[in-house]
Amino acid sequence: MTDTIFALSSGAPPSGVAVVRVSGSGVRFVLETTIGYVPPPRRAVLRSISGGDQLIDRGLVLFFPGPGSFTGEDVTEFHLHGGRAVLSAFLAYLGGLPGLRLAEAGEFTRRAFDNERLDLTEAEGLADLIAAETDAQRRQALRLAGGAFRQKAEEWRRHIIDLRAHAEADLDFSDEEDVPADVSSGVLPAIDNLRAEIGRELAAAERGERxxxxxxxxxxxxxxxxxxxxxxxxxxxxxxxxxxxxxxxxxxxxxxxxxxxxxxxxxxxxxxxxxxxxxxxxxxxxxxxxxxxxxxxxxxxxxxxxxxxxxxxxxxxxxxxxxxxxxxxxxxxxxxxxxxxxxxxxxxxxxxxxxxxxxxxGGEAPLVSRVRQRQCLERAFRALSDAGVRNLPTEVVADHLRRAGDALGRLTGRIDVEEVLGAIFSTFCIGK
Ligand SMILES: Nc1nc2c(ncn2[C@@H]2O[C@H](COP(=O)(O)OP(=O)(O)OP(=O)(O)O)[C@@H](O)[C@H]2O)c(=O)[nH]1
Ligand SMILES: [Mg+2]
Missing domain, CATH: 3.40.50.300 (P-loop containing nucleotide triphosphate hydrolases)
Incomplete structure (x- = not known):
């Protein structure tokens, strides 16, 4: 069982309203102790919010049961008045509860990623949306956060897995007479098409990064x-x-x-x-x-x-x-x-x-907007180029296709080393 995390998710106080978000298995307990009960899912309730034996504030409280929440865990949001004293009293109270601690930068989104509520490109899109200063940046980030890149990458990856299966079938049955010798004849043009499609996205990448x-x-x-x-x-x-x-x-x-x-x-x-x-x-x-x-x-x-x-x-x-x-x-x-x-x-x-x-x-927003994303696509592109060379042994083609698929898996974060993920999520702000 993981810690239950909490943070101020809205901007710096003082503000009219401040949102404190809590995520984890201790959420129901937090609700019981602060407002006396667990409100119905996704319905705002106006309640007195207390910490221990003192009244801290009165505000809206929302409960989002997992796994259908942002993080995939139980989540609650307290909409308090955004005064410094209100917030410091409430955050201090939460920090004193057993199993609760302040969230690290990007930790809510990290949990959403770990629980497969979003992939890495969508997480990056969210970070970009929060950082967006101009309209073009906002549009690009919204598209990324909405899953445009994830969908493309998953479609490409499925296609590659499919091609690999074809190439490997060729390998397995090559001794058998009833399978034609040129099973892979359809595979090569398909590899070329996919490579060209990824190449087009790469050509637009510099614009996206800019x-x-x-x-x-x-x-x-x-x-x-x-x-x-x-x-x-x-x-x-x-x-x-x-x-x-x-x-x-x-x-x-x-x-x-x-x-x-x-x-x-x-x-x-x-x-x-x-x-x-x-x-x-x-x-x-x-x-x-x-x-x-x-x-x-x-x-x-x-x-x-x-x-x-x-x-x-x-x-x-x-x-x-x-x-x-x-x-x-x-x-x-x-x-x-x-x-x-x-x-x-x-x-x-x-x-x-x-x-x-x-x-x-100008023009249609490219999918690629970060160096990391471009590098993953470049790796996939190179592997597809290698796979598309004529007259290669089938097992070599299959291996290049595996590399291409892995590169796309890294793009969406389904295949990756912990340190890369850590580096990405630590650039998020606290409370996101
Ligand atoms: N009349 C007039 N004076 C200007 C104009 N633009 C700049 N100046 C003057 O030109 C002088 C130099 O301006 P700066 O902006 O410091 O020039 P700079 O190119 O940054 O100079 P360095 O930092 O030394 O390389 C200042 O006295 C400005 O007031 C202008 O459009 N019209
Ligand atoms: Mg000057």
């Missing part, structure tokens, strides 16, 4: 070009220090933007120039390193000059921006002209960035 993690846009340019001023203007927050002294910014500064539902991380950097002191040089090194992995670089320059070769050589899309347009209106130079004193020019640049984000991340 929706989740956000596009990286790094702001580069000479010192004093107005990089920090522009970052502040785009974010409409005073994040970076701005002075007329060249070399003001040294550390990388990040700000998250929500551009029409797409998450973007905007990074301010130290101005690029020859020389500068050791601190500035380190700042430039960090800026260059960040730009090397960026999706987009905004090259800022007062004159609208072309970026240097090192910037043009970056993999990122480089967008030229002429800054301080108010100082030399109508001046030439390529790229987009902006001035922090002209809101319309800032909004124009934001629109341009939104278009770029929508162009890269």
């Amino acid at each position: 929706i989740r993690d956000g596009l990286e846009v790094v702001v580069l340019g000479p010192p004093n070009a107005g990089k920090s001023s522009l970052v502040n203007a785009l974010a409409e927050r005073d994040i970076a220090i701005v002075t007329d002294i060249p070399g003001t910014t040294r550390d990388l500064l990040e700000v998250r933007l929500d551009l029409d539902g797409y998450a973007v991380t905007l990074v301010d950097t130290a101005g690029l120039r020859d020389g500068g002191d050791a601190i500035e040089a380190e700042g430039m090194r960090r800026g260059r390193a960040r730009a090397a992995d960026a999706d987009m670089v905004l090259w800022l320059d007062e004159s609208g000059a072309l970026p240097p070769d090192e910037v043009l050589a970056l993999e990122a899309t480089v967008l030229r921006v002429r800054t301080k347009a108010d100082l030399s209106p109508g001046a030439g130079g390529g790229g987009i002209s902006v001035s922090i004193h002209d809101r319309a020019s800032i909004d124009g640049l934001l629109r341009r960035l939104s278009e770029e984000a929508a162009g890269r991340l």
Whole structure:
């Protein structure tokens, strides 16, 4: 028998209402001691809630009997007033009951997973849904949490098991005359089809990961070009220090933007120039390193000059921006002209960035949104590629198919080592 766990599942107090969730075999006992009886399943009851001999609060209480609950165990929810004293009294009381302890991060979801109420991709979807900051992230997470990826992965895995059975039948009966010698002739095209289908999901994976993690846009340019001023203007927050002294910014500064539902991380950097002191040089090194992995670089320059070769050589899309347009209106130079004193020019640049984000991340949401998921699919893809090679001995084909199936089993978490699961669930918040 496992411990009965409890936690505050709603946000930090004070709040109007706070939800304390309890899961495990001790739930009925908790209900008996706090409200005097076990309420009917899934019906909210308004009750005085006491801890020992003192009244703690009055609130709604719900009981979800296992196995049809979120965790698969008996679960109860107390909807209390979200005051600090209310919560600390109630949590202290629960912690003093025999067999009860505070839940660890992600432990409710972990129990749901262990009891097969959800698979690993759905658990990841739930974590993403809680972390989602933008609409595209929310939609993607909801799809994952709803089982879209699990269903696909299970369908693929069943198909692979089926193909393996065919290949192995071929193996078992190859001596028997009444089974045709080319049993596997239907297997190879089926392997190729499956491989192509998984390949299509892999091709969309980078987009899926970007929706989740956000596009990286790094702001580069000479010192004093107005990089920090522009970052502040785009974010409409005073994040970076701005002075007329060249070399003001040294550390990388990040700000998250929500551009029409797409998450973007905007990074301010130290101005690029020859020389500068050791601190500035380190700042430039960090800026260059960040730009090397960026999706987009905004090259800022007062004159609208072309970026240097090192910037043009970056993999990122480089967008030229002429800054301080108010100082030399109508001046030439390529790229987009902006001035922090002209809101319309800032909004124009934001629109341009939104278009770029929508162009890269728009369309139907991909199934893959995490490196872990992509790696599992890649393993399955490689194993299917190996299995699809012509003229292989049947037992070799069967073994490659087994590897492909195992990779999908790891994706959904049905096959895995404890430490991987531990690492994933520990990233959840407490109370989830
Ligand atoms: N008139 C005008 N001044 C600007 C504009 N943008 C920035 N400035 C000024 O230009 C100076 C430098 O701005 P910063 O934003 O600190 O420039 P930076 O590129 O971050 O500089 P470093 O961090 O030193 O590399 C400050 O005095 C700003 O007030 C603008 O659009 N118009
Ligand atoms: Mg700066």
